[in-house]
Amino acid sequence: MTTAFRTADRPAQPPGQRPGAGLARTLRQRGRRRLLREDFLTVLAWASGAAAVALYLADGGAGQFANVTSGITALGIIAGLIGTDLVLVMLLLAARIPFIDSAIGHDRAMEVHGKLGKPALYLILAHMVFLLIGYGLTDRLNPIAEGISMWNNLPDLWLAFISTALFILVVVTSLVAVRKKFPYEFWYVVHLLTYAAVLTALPHQFSEGQLFAPGQWQRWYWIAFYVLVLLALLRYRVWAPIALTFRHQLSVTRVVAAGDGAVSIELTGVRLEELTGSGGRFFIWRFLAPGLWWHHHPFSLSADPAAGRLRITVRNLGRGSAALMSVRPGTKVALSGPYGLFGHAARTRPGVVLVGSGIGITPLRAILERAEFEPGAATVILRASTPETLYLRDEIAELCHERGATMYELVGHRARHGNAWLPRHQTGLRLSDYVPNLKASDVYVCGPKKWSDSVLEDAKSAGLADEQLHHERFDW
Known part of the structure; x- marks a missing residue:
């Protein structure tokens, strides 16, 4: 079943709306500012890793490449520095810092956070292996014997081994195939071990060798980096929720x-x-x-x-x-x-298209209530298998009538082939068939992951840029 209706020609506009020629200019300016913030964060992330390596080389690390043995040790140190840098960047991405959230959104931040997990672990493992080989060559011991010797003679090193084990546990349980086997609460508690892994890695970094010796620039760099991460976590993961709860x-x-x-x-x-x-x-x-x-x-x-x-x-x-x-x-x-960016701040175009399935329909109702658009420039598409799962349908229909939006109700089971986000009897259609001004619109999609991916693929095939597409994940 498919139902469509157009709303009144002269809808009432809620207070504070600014439809008109200036809307497109306002959205372009807002979009440029957000992209500049995103570029700044990207440069900052790369620069942090480069700074870690550059400071090490400047503080005498470059001289370690004079021979093979010390060169292997230096490679191990560099791997550890970059791996530690990635872990700290991951923690900042997970800290829910408003500047990061307003630039790339929560979902994108957590996506990058997840992608950095494996490289960080591989670099930390490389750090351990290269150091065991390098120090072993110096002491004329095999890597296993060198590891035992270091365990017995360096008081803080056992904490470093525990830190590595914790990182392995966190990364393995974060793999989708493993993660789906456990309740979210179990995965969440295990994921908190990241903080324990960082803390147990700290003592050997500052006590063993001369890498972070007093007077070296890299010592102050890493102290500042750790303090920044700690303050960000305390401010936005601990204090902000408490303050917000008491305020409201x-x-x-x-x-x-x-x-x-x-x-x-x-x-x-x-x-x-x-x-x-x-x-x-x-x-x-x-x-x-x-x-x-x-x-x-x-x-x-x-x-x-x-x-x-x-x-x-x-x-x-x-x-x-x-x-x-x-x-x-x-x-x-x-x-x-x-x-997240699944809201007004992410808009880049004067038109707006809201596409929701099942319970994913409900956030679209709140967006529709406050979105800025001219009459006729908004389209709402509600997708469900049965009429009973068109959640908040009547409220959305009333808002469409008041705001001057077009609404479609697409009811029916999904096809196995063709354009899978549509009902079986409409899989030959495209999103552009419902939205004539699609290329001049932002598309908001909310629903199950596979269904959302199908909608986004349809929109991209119509020529929409990534900046015009916004979606909210329903998985963890």
Whole structure:
């Protein structure tokens, strides 16, 4: 079943909107600023690794390449420096720093964070192997015997071996094939061992040898780098959520059925007007009730904050979300965020296309509520297997009528072949068939991963640039 309708020619515009010729210019300027921040972060990340190596070479490391034995040791040291640099960059990417989030978004930050894991581990292992070989050649011992000798004679070295073992554990459990075998909470706890791995690696870096000896520039570089990472984690992973929770004092007011296996959780609090415009971006929620407080849930708002109220819409997709179906009114709620670029800040074009499937429809409702666009320049596509899973359909239809957007309802099971994001009877169509001004639009996609990938592939085949495509992952 496919339903489409156009809205009134002269819709009411919410306060604060600025449709018109200036919108495209504003979005271009905003997009350029974001891309400049992204380029700055890329250069900074590469420069940190280059600085680590350059300082080592400048502090006497270059002289170690005078012969093969010391050259192998120097390669081991360089591998360790770059590996440590990558680990610290990973921690900064996971620190939820607003500057990073506003430049590349949470999903992209965590994607890069994940991709750096293997190279960092390989470099740390290379560091250990090259040093055992280099020192072993000097002492005329094989690498295993050298390792035993170092373990017995260097008091802090056992911590370095523990650090390496912890890094291996974290990287292995982060592999998708392994990660899917465990509950999220187990993986999350294991992932926290990254901090223990960094801490156990610290003593031997500063106590063994002359690498970070007092008076050397690299010593101050690494101290500053470690302090920066520590302060970022404390500020944005610890203090910011606590401050936000106390500032807004959220509590559940009621839980309302929102369709097949889904509920809307309504909350009240104070100073919620500060969150206006966060539609589409997600918060991390903790419901402070027995059995729930230690679960954190990344949910987007399903309505823009209004009159001291927030709302999220949750579907029963597993043990964690199932427990929220019957959360009691009065339950206190901790939160942090908002995170991600799945919102207004990522816009680059005057047109907007919102494509959602299943529970992924709900963040689009909040985006639609505040998005800037001229009448007729927005298209909303709701995709579901059955009419019962067109979540918040009536609310979205009303908003489309008020804002001057076109809405399509695409209901039916997905085809195995062809354009797989569409119902079986429409797989010959493309996204451009629904959106005539597609190339002048930003496309927001929210839904299951394989389905979202199909929509994004369709949009790219129509000639859209990566900067025009925005999607929210529903996996971890």
